[in-house]
Amino acid sequence: MPITSTDIPPVESAPDERGAAAPPARRRSSTPEWLLRVTVESLLIIVSILAALAVDEWAEDRDYQELADQSLQIFAREIEQNLAMMNENVPYHVGLRDVVQEMASRSDPDRVTDVHSIIEGLQPIALQNTAWETALATGAFRYIDVNTVSKLSWMYSLQQNYQTTSGRPELYVTDATTAEQKMEMIQHALAYLNDLVRAEQRLLDVYLLALDEIDALAALRTHSTDSTAPVPDTQ
Numbered sequence: 001m002p003i004t005s006t007d008i009p010p011v012e013s014a015p016d017e018r019g020a021a022a023p024p025a026r027r028r029s030s031t032p033e034w035l036l037r038v039t040v041e042s043l044l045i046i047v048s049i050l051a052a053l054a055v056d057e058w059a060e061d062r063d064y065q066e067l068a069d070q071s072l073q074i075f076a077r078e079i080e081q082n083l084a085m086m087n088e089n090v091p092y093h094v095g096l097r098d099v100v101q102e103m104a105s106r107s108d109p110d111r112v113t114d115v116h117s118i119i120e121g122l123q124p125i126a127l128q129n130t131a132w133e134t135a136l137a138t139g140a141f142r143y144i145d146v147n148t149v150s151k152l153s154w155m156y157s158l159q160q161n162y163q164t165t166s167g168r169p170e171l172y173v174t175d176a177t178t179a180e181q182k183m184e185m186i187q188h189a190l191a192y193l194n195d196l197v198r199a200e201q202r203l204l205d206v207y208l209l210a211l212d213e214i215d216a217l218a219a220l221r222t223h224s225t226d227s228t229a230p231v232p233d234t235q
Contacts, residue, residue, distance in 0.1 A: 064143040069218070071131070071140035075152060076214050078131040082159070083207045089125050089199045097123070097193035104190050109182035115189045116171035124195075128164060132156050144217075153212050155206045162199045168192055 096118050103111040132152070135141050141149050169188040 006171050009030055067138065068143040071135045071138070071144065072148075072214050072218065073132060075131045076211060079155075079207050079210055079214075082127045083204065083211075085125050085127065086200060086204050086207070090197070090204065091121070093200060094170055094197055095192070097190070097197050100186065100190045101194055104183075104186045107183065109179040109186070112171060112173055112182040112185050115186050116173070119158055119168060119171060119189050119192070124163060125200075127159050129156055129159065148213055151210055155203075155210050158199075158206055172222075189225050 100115055100118060103115060134142075169185060169192050171185045171189065173182065173185070
């Protein structure tokens with residue numbers, strides 16, 4: 001007679017020493033316990049490293065932001081100082097230009113001596129450029145908006161050209177100097193004063209534009225910082 005599945009008696013657990021039935025054997029995991037522990041510890045180490053790198057990067061970005069802001073503040077103070085000196089001297093130079101222009105219009109060659117005194121008495125304005133040199137030395141330009149850097153570069157180029165501009169006429173009059181030559185000297189002096197006044201007025205305009213650019217950039221940075229700040233819980 002064939003044996004069916006129902007005829008097979010159930011396997012009973014062997015009794016232990018105390019006579020109680022032993023629990024069924026557990027199925028062992030295919031992954032060793034030590035490997036799980038090592039994997040978890042490795043993941044924790046990686047997360048810690050990534051978090052530390054993120055904190056360092058945030059700190060570096062903040063330091064660069066502070067460097068750029070400090071540099072822009074130095075630029076603003078220096079431009080304001082140069083602007084004040086220009087505002088103090090430009091009206092005087094405009095007045096000298098007008099006086100020489102009136103002398104030239106009268107066609108009086110003997111006034112060349114007065115014109116010579118005016119030209120010799122002119123003193124160049126000692127404009128500052130320390131902020132530019134400091135920004136170059138500290139590398140702050142790498143963290144300032146490129147459009148702002150371009151405008152500052154243009155401004156300091158104009159300033160340098162203004163301070164190094166040559167061509168001041170030499171008005172040497174001798175007994176052999178003719179009236180026509182004296183009038184030519186007066187005209188040269190007038191042309192020089194016209195160029196000087198135009199260069200100074202142009203610098204004044206550029207200084208104002210640079211200050212507006214710095215103020216606008218500072219406002220943009222402040223707005224960006226406020227927009228990224230956490231919103232306080234009002235509940």
